[in-house]
Amino acid sequence: MLRIGVISDTHGLLRPEAVERLRGSDRILHAGDIGAPGIVEALAALAPVTAIRGNVDRGEWAEGFPEIATVQLGGLSVHLVHALRDLAPEVRADVVISGHSHRAGVERRDGTLFLNPGSAGPRRFRLPVTLAILTVE
Numbered sequence: 001m002l003r004i005g006v007i008s009d010t011h012g013l014l015r016p017e018a019v020e021r022l023r024g025s026d027r028i029l030h031a032g033d034i035g036a037p038g039i040v041e042a043l044a045a046l047a048p049v050t051a052i053r054g055n056v057d058r059g060e061w062a063e064g065f066p067e068i069a070t071v072q073l074g075g076l077s078v079h080l081v082h083a084l085r086d087l088a089p090e091v092r093a094d095v096v097i098s099g100h101s102h103r104a105g106v107e108r109r110d111g112t113l114f115l116n117p118g119s120a121g122p123r124r125f126r127l128p129v130t131l132a133i134l135t136v137e
Helices: 016-022 039-044
Strands: 002-007 027-030 049-051 068-073 076-081 095-097 105-109 112-116 132-136
Touching: 002 016, 027 039, 027 068, 039 049
Parallel strands: 002 027, 027 049, 076 095, 095 112
Antiparallel strands: 002 132, 068 076, 105 112
16 A cells, blocks of 8 residues: 655645644655745655645746656556646546645546645635545555
């Protein structure tokens, strides 16, 4: 079994509750809007991290993060894109992870799992603070 922590839209705030929930993950995926240097490094203290850049990730510190990424985890192809509207039509993946909307959601379309972990950073738009755990068996 593979435990994948999925987080997005931290906007420079890594809550202690998020760190505790992500502890024990085999891998952590950050779907953008990291918000500040140091967030990914703090997550990397818990597990290996794949992170992409979101629309608020600007400046020299963010230049090393790609805008999209595809990783193979537990035999699945997992594609990360910050805003789902930017998903290229030719992308084929078992799982597509996005952020940006701050709304958590899970949906299966044409055999692909679409997962948005919501926002784990500062509360915005009266939405709850959320993240996701993806388990691959």
